[in-house]
Amino acid sequence: MVIISSKLVYSKVREGPKIAKFFEMLEDNYEVQSLLRMANTMAVTRLFYNDHGVVHSRIVSGSALEILDILMERGIKPTIVKDGEGDVEDSKIVTVGGAYLHDIGNAVHRDEHHLHGVYVSDRILRKLLLKLYTDDKHKAIIVKQEILHAIFSHDENVVPLTIEAGVVKVADGTDMAEGRARIPYKLGKSDIHGFSALAIKRVEIDRGEDRPVKIIVDMDNEAGIFQVEQVLGAKIKSSGIAHLIEVQALRRGEQLKTWRTSQLLS
Numbered sequence: 570m571v572i573i574s575s576k577l578v579y580s581k582v583r584e585g586p587k588i589a590k591f592f593e594m595l596e597d598n599y600e601v602q603s604l605l606r607m608a609n610t611m612a613v614t615r616l617f618y619n620d621h622g623v624v625h626s627r628i629v630s631g632s633a634l635e636i637l638d639i640l641m642e643r644g645i646k647p648t649i650v651k652d653g654e655g656d657v658e659d660s661k662i663v664t665v666g667g668a669y670l671h672d673i674g675n676a677v678h679r680d681e682h683h684l685h686g687v688y689v690s691d692r693i694l695r696k697l698l699l700k701l702y703t704d705d706k707h708k709a710i711i712v713k714q715e716i717l718h719a720i721f722s723h724d725e726n727v728v729p730l731t732i733e734a735g736v737v738k739v740a741d742g743t744d745m746a747e748g749r750a751r752i753p754y755k756l757g758k759s760d761i762h763g764f765s766a767l768a769i770k771r772v773e774i775d776r777g778e779d780r781p782v783k784i785i786v787d788m789d790n791e792a793g794i795f796q797v798e799q800v801l802g803a804k805i806k807s808s809g810i811a812h813l814i815e816v817q818a819l820r821r822g823e824q825l826k827t828w829r830t831s832q833l834l835s
Contacts, residue, residue: 570775570785573743575624577631578665581638585658587701588665592630594697595669601693608675608682616679621672625744630668633740635774636782637664640732640813643781648731654711660733662701663712666694667719667737674720683724687717725803735810742804743772743784745796768793780815787819794818794826802828 571577582592595601602623609622619625637647637660647660655663674686694713702709719737722729729735746769768788777783786797797818805811818825 570773571635573628573632573746573772573774575627575631577635578627579631581631581634582665585661587658588661591662591697591701592665592669594701595666598693598697601670601673604673604676604689608672611675611677612672612679618679620744621675625672626669628744629671629737629740630665632743632774633664633668633736634661636736636740637661637733639774639776639782640736640810642776645732645781645813647733649711649715649733654715655708659708659712663715663719663731663733664736666712666716667723667734668740670694670716671720671723671737671741683721683727686720690720691717723804725807728807729809732810735808738804738808739782739784739801739810739814742801743774745769745786745800746772765792765794765796765799769796777815781813782815784814784816785819786816787822788825789821791820791825797828 578592582589605623605626609620612618612621641647641657647657647663649655649660649663650657670686670690672682672686673689674682674684676689677685691713694716695709698709698713699706702712715731715733718731719729719734721727722734723738723741729738768790769786770789771787773785773787775783775785784801786793786801788794797816801816805814805816808814816828818827
């Protein structure tokens with residue numbers, strides 16, 4: 570069991586030299602960091618939405634890699650491996666790339682940001698991945714397109730066609746603890762989304778009982794249920810991997826509710 574936080578990704582990317590190098594590239598790239606900062610200006614400062622900047626990117630990246638690892642432990646092959654286009658580390662690079670950059674399109678506009686994210690990221694990824702895959706330009710392009718697919722597919726109205734993109738989408742929904750809502754709340758946002766997020770104290774990822782992956786959401790009160798059903802549930806519903814996920818809600822450590830796929834998505 571791991572607690573979702575912005576620190577998780579740093580331990581996950583140490584599992585391979587290429588993914589570690591790629592993550593460092595993303596963290597050190599001035600254009601990526603500037604765009605993520607602008608994404609937060611658009612989403613938080615102007616629209617009073619929750620965090621969509623670099624902290625969110627790190628949280629979703631760590632969550633996505635943890636979910637992918639659990640699925641592989643249960644014998645589920647990443648799509649890029651299954652299709653013969655890459656190995657496990659390539660799959661993790663796709664996952665962390667999609668997770669880190671999925672909201673970067675907010676730097677253009679919140680509307681259609683999943684589409685904006687594709688064309689904003691395309692040129693940046695081409696440069697980074699050609700440096701990462703110096704001996705295999707074909708692989709660099711394949712990995713780039715898989716990352717772009719994950720960015721595009723994180724929208725609730727798009728169904729991912731890969732395990733990696735599905736994992737990114739579910740991981741996006743796991744970042745819903747109170748810290749993400751504090752800034753817009755201080756700026757004056759007071760709706761059910763904000764109150765529900767403020768009720769959630771901790772999100773954990775564990776190995777499931779009925780499904781490979783269990784997402785555990787611990788909250789102060791029942792207001793957090795709205796966030797689970799309307800935000801995380803919507804992501805899971807259109808993830809393409811809903812049958813692999815179960816969700817459990819706790820109230821101050823005591824079991825409140827458990828959803829299997831059909832219950833959460835009905």
